[in-house]
Amino acid sequence: xxxxxxxxxxxxxxxxxxxxxxVTIPIAARSVTxxxxxxxxxxxxxxxxxxxxxxxxxxxxxxxxxxxxxQDLYADDMDPVNVRRMIGMVxxxxxxxxxxxxxxxxxxxxxxxxxxMKKAESDDVVERSLRSAGLWTEVKDRLDRPGSGLSxxxxxxLCIARAISVEPEILLMDEPCSALDPISxxxxxxxxxxxKTQYTxxxxxxxxxxxxxxxDETAFFNLSGVGKPGxxxxxxxxxxxxxxxxxxATEAYIQGRFG
Amino acid sequence: MSTTQxxxxxxxVRPGDRVFAGLSTGAGILxxxxxxxxxxxxxxKGIPGIxxxxxxxxxxxxxxxxxxxxxxGTLIAATIALLIAVPVAIGVALFISHYAPRRLGQxxxxxxxxxxxVPSVVYGLWGIQFLAPHMVPFYAWLxxxxxxxxxxxxxxxxxxxxxTACIVLAVMILPIMTAICREIFLQxxxxxxxxxxxxxxxxxxxxxxxxxxxxxxxxxxxxxxxLGRALGETLAVAMVLSVTAGEVTANLIGSSNPSTIAANIAxxxxxSTGLSVNALxxxxxxxxxxxxxVNFAARALVERRSEFSGAN
Ligand SMILES: Nc1ncnc2c1ncn2[C@@H]1O[C@H](COP(=O)(O)OP(=O)(O)OP(=O)(O)O)[C@@H](O)[C@H]1O
Ligand SMILES: [Mg+2]
Numbered sequence: 001x002x003x004x005x006x007x008x009x010x011x012x013x014x015x016x017x018x019x020x021x022x023v024t025i026p027i028a029a030r031s032v033t034x035x036x037x038x039x040x041x042x043x044x045x046x047x048x049x050x051x052x053x054x055x056x057x058x059x060x061x062x063x064x065x066x067x068x069x070x071q072d073l074y075a076d077d078m079d080p081v082n083v084r085r086m087i088g089m090v091x092x093x094x095x096x097x098x099x100x101x102x103x104x105x106x107x108x109x110x111x112x113x114x115x116x117m118k119k120a121e122s123d124d125v126v127e128r129s130l131r132s133a134g135l136w137t138e139v140k141d142r143l144d145r146p147g148s149g150l151s152x153x154x155x156x157x158l159c160i161a162r163a164i165s166v167e168p169e170i171l172l173m174d175e176p177c178s179a180l181d182p183i184s185x186x187x188x189x190x191x192x193x194x195x196k197t198q199y200t201x202x203x204x205x206x207x208x209x210x211x212x213x214x215x216d217e218t219a220f221f222n223l224s225g226v227g228k229p230g231x232x233x234x235x236x237x238x239x240x241x242x243x244x245x246x247x248x249a250t251e252a253y254i255q256g257r258f259g
Numbered sequence: 260m261s262t263t264q265x266x267x268x269x270x271x272v273r274p275g276d277r278v279f280a281g282l283s284t285g286a287g288i289l290x291x292x293x294x295x296x297x298x299x300x301x302x303x304k305g306i307p308g309i310x311x312x313x314x315x316x317x318x319x320x321x322x323x324x325x326x327x328x329x330x331x332g333t334l335i336a337a338t339i340a341l342l343i344a345v346p347v348a349i350g351v352a353l354f355i356s357h358y359a360p361r362r363l364g365q366x367x368x369x370x371x372x373x374x375x376x377v378p379s380v381v382y383g384l385w386g387i388q389f390l391a392p393h394m395v396p397f398y399a400w401l402x403x404x405x406x407x408x409x410x411x412x413x414x415x416x417x418x419x420x421x422x423t424a425c426i427v428l429a430v431m432i433l434p435i436m437t438a439i440c441r442e443i444f445l446q447x448x449x450x451x452x453x454x455x456x457x458x459x460x461x462x463x464x465x466x467x468x469x470x471x472x473x474x475x476x477x478x479x480x481x482x483x484x485x486l487g488r489a490l491g492e493t494l495a496v497a498m499v500l501s502v503t504a505g506e507v508t509a510n511l512i513g514s515s516n517p518s519t520i521a522a523n524i525a526x527x528x529x530x531s532t533g534l535s536v537n538a539l540x541x542x543x544x545x546x547x548x549x550x551x552x553v554n555f556a557a558r559a560l561v562e563r564r565s566e567f568s569g570a571n
Contacts, residue, residue, distance in 0.1 A: 085459030
């Protein structure tokens with residue numbers, strides 16, 4: 001069920017401000033692609049354009065093409081609501097619904113798809129999703145407690161469980177581990193490895209080791225100066241990018257020689 | 260040793276903290292004192308009215324049979340007004356905060372704030388002069404088609420019924436409730452809204468997933484403010500309802516409805532003397548208690564699920 005993504009010559013604007021310019025990148029199905037690059041170079045912006053979440057921001061718009069398994073993401077008859085049901089997203093800051101129990105949080109997406117489920121069936125979905133997210137043992141005795149009562153790392157894994165409970169084709173993750181301890185981080189990295197067999201995963205990270213550990217492909221974004229648009233500098237197999245980058249900027253960034 | 264001394268020393272008290280603590284504690288106590296003062300006044304002055312014999316007061320009735328229709332009228336009027344106003348207020352607030360283009364939303368919000376400043380006598384006039392006559396055919400229609408519901412009995416010829424009063428009340432409490440709801444809706448954390456949208460929620464589903472749960476206690480507060488105003492509103496109700504002392508009836512569109520406590524006090528206070536005044540004050544005590552209970556119940560409602568409020 002995983003789908004591939006093909007981006008061709010994508011420009012992303014916030015109002016008049018060109019934030020990301022000319023991105024062309026193929027992303028294979030059932031692979032993990034990591035986006036790396038300095039702060040403000042447009043990684044989040046680009047990631048959001050992949051499930052049309054940028055449209056939530058006033059004045060944000062894109063030019064160019066994004067094809068999901070050959071289907072134009074920005075075609076007139078594409079409903080952003082359906083797009084987002086197919087392409088899940090995990091945010092940098094954990095955002096479980098604070099007014100819902102852990103159980104209901106996991107099922108929030110299912111309810112939107114207005115699937116009527118029997119109790120046994122939804123129990124099943126909740127357990128499976130929480131197990132996948134590596135959270136099950138920690139919360140199985142308090143599924144009816146509010147999601148906001150969990151630690152930050154647990155909340156993030158709850159968000160991952162929520163995102164995968166609807167079995168999306170593609171999973172976008174924006175620095176999912178930036179607020180987590182090394183143990184939770186490694187749980188999530190293991191999870192990404194597992195999920196790769198079913199989903200196409202795109203992950204933004206500031207952690208080079210993480211990019212090296214989890215991803216098949218790495219894309220390096222950079223911006224040439226303040227107020228200039230971010231660009232995709234280089235994309236390739238992760239080993240190749242880390243061991244033998246083609247661009248000097250990539251090499252400098254990876255080796256930490258960067259302003 | 261210096262370390263133990265350091266720990267023993269009391270933390271420095273900063274004058275700003277002290278002043279502020281004093282001020283806020285004082286304000287809190289002041290509220291309690293005022294409330295207690297009103298309560299004591301009402302009780303002291305009201306008890307003779309409660310105990311008065313029928314031939315000692317203008318109404319010619321014992322206190323309970325006299326006040327009961329007024330309590331009924333008050334509760335019915337306030338409840339129906341709230342039932343009408345809450346959904347409308349939430350809808351308008353949501354439109355302003357999340358649906359309307361920003362400019363339009365601002366203009367709308369401004370207009371709503373203006374409406375809140377219109378004095379109640381104007382609403383009363385509008386109720387009598389405009390709304391009541393225009394409701395007459397509608398009431399006739401209700402009676403004709405829905406008379407099996409006890410609310411829609413024999414219709415009034417003038418349209419000056421408790422239902423008309425309820426609608427006027429609803430319009431009156433709408434602006435303040437809308438304004439509060441709008442402010443709360445606007446403060447929904449972006450994070451939660453995006454969580455809902457990223458799951459593929461439509462705008463309305465986002466409202467249900469992220470906005471309403473977050474705004475729950477605020478909506479209750481808004482409703483309580485509206486209810487408070489509806490319970491206590493005198494002028495508009497007194498103007499619309501022609502009859503001062505109707506009997507308890509389920510019919511909302513008839514010509515003889517009980518008035519509300521507040522309107523009744525306003526209408527009768529001038530011509531009352533002696534124990535009749537005490538009886539009116541006693542009815543005020545009843546209103547005071549009702550308001551108290553309602554607020555208490557609303558707080559309890561919010562409190563019950565406070566763990567899930569998102570404030571933690
Ligand atoms: N909502 C917004 N409105 C206007 N400009 C924005 C908005 N969000 C981001 N930008 C701008 O777009 C550019 C790219 O921002 P983006 O958040 O995509 O960077 P990023 O690569 O994700 O950075 P970080 O690593 O710090 O998360 C920045 O110049 C930023 O100021
Ligand atoms: Mg970012």
